[in-house]
Amino acid sequence: MHQPAVSAALKRLRDLAGDPLLVRSGASMMPTDAALRMVEPAALILRSAEALFSDARGFDPRTATRTFRVAASDYLDPLFLPQLVARIKSHAPLCPIEILPLSADAHYHAHLAQGDVDVVIGNWPQPPDDLHMGRLFGDEVVCLVNQDHPAVRRGWTEADWLAAEHIAPTPTHPGARGVIDAHLDSLGLARNITARCAHFSAIPHIVASSLLVLTTGRQFCERFTAQLPLAILPSPVAFPRLMYYQLWHARTHHSAAAIWLRDTVKSVAASLRKE
Incomplete structure (x- = not known):
């Protein structure tokens, strides 16, 4: 700023503060007590402004201190979230x-x-059309059962599968329909859900100690078959592939930090598909 602009800015600050802020002391200017009290809050405001506008200029993950917040379903591959956190850190x-x-x-x-x-x-x-969406991966719908479940030995028909006791996740929000039951509704079918659990990652352990049936993606199920007495069976009802997405709002669509986060999510999902 040139000297006239500095003087004008100082005048505005003096009017706002009701204080001279800077006073002459010999050949130099000295801050008043009021000015000294303003230094630390002003520095905080300037640091916040720097953080606010630095994202518009670009995002350097090595030096950034921005907090990332990810809301995720634990229907995902159980390796996904740990690997995402590890990649970000x-x-x-x-x-x-x-x-x-x-x-x-x-x-x-x-x-x-x-x-x-x-x-x-x-x-x-069907992802909501009022949000931005990026596809991560698709997965085949299969059934996870205890390895001693009768269907492992004799197979099952559509009627057998519908009548079996199923476990399903608690809906993500009031009135929500999961992809499995939404598709069954479209076919005029309904399965026999006798248990629900809000903690999806706990469901394989429940299935391993019961005759309940979990119907979900193969990639999720395969993470548990080596450690629990479980078997994967084909579903007698044909389902479209499960499609996993990341969704974001228009407010962060052009944010450099948010773009970096979305690219990181996409790369982690791609690495899991190759395993």
């Missing part, structure tokens, strides 16, 4: 990361719109 070591649930009492639209969440990761029969 490796490449952006100063950035805190929060993994939030897709809970039954909160709607992800509101969290994205309010900026409480950067991306939401999950699977939907």
Whole structure:
């Protein structure tokens, strides 16, 4: 700033503060007590402004301190979230990361719109068209059962499968229909759900100690068959492939930090498909 601009800015600050702020002391200017009290809050405001506008100029993961917030369904491959956190901490070591649930009492639209969440990761029969969407991977629908389940020995018909006792996840929000039951509805069918669990990653352990049937993606199921007495069976009802997406709001569409996060999510998903 040139000297006249500095004088004009100082005059505006003096008017706002009701204080001279700088006073002459011999040949130099000295800050008043009021000016000294303003230094630390002003520095905080300037640092916040720097963080605010640095994202518009670009995002350097090595030095950034931005917090990333990801809401994710645990229907995902159980390796996904641990590997995502590890990747973020490796490449952006100063950035805190929060993994939030897709809970039954909160709607992800509101969290994205309010900026409480950067991306939401999950699977939907049809992603909402009012959000931006990036496809991560597709997966075959199969059934996970105890290895001593009668269907392992004798197989099952569509009627057998519908009548069997099923376990299903608790809906992500009131009124939500999971992809399995939404498809069955479209066929005029309904399965016999006798158990629900809000913790999807716990369901394979429940299945391993019961005759309940879990119907979900093969990639998820295969992570548990080596460690639990479980078997994977084909579904007698034909399902479209489960499609997993990441969703984000228009407010973060052009954010350099959010773009970096979405690219990281995509690369982790791609690495799991190759395993």
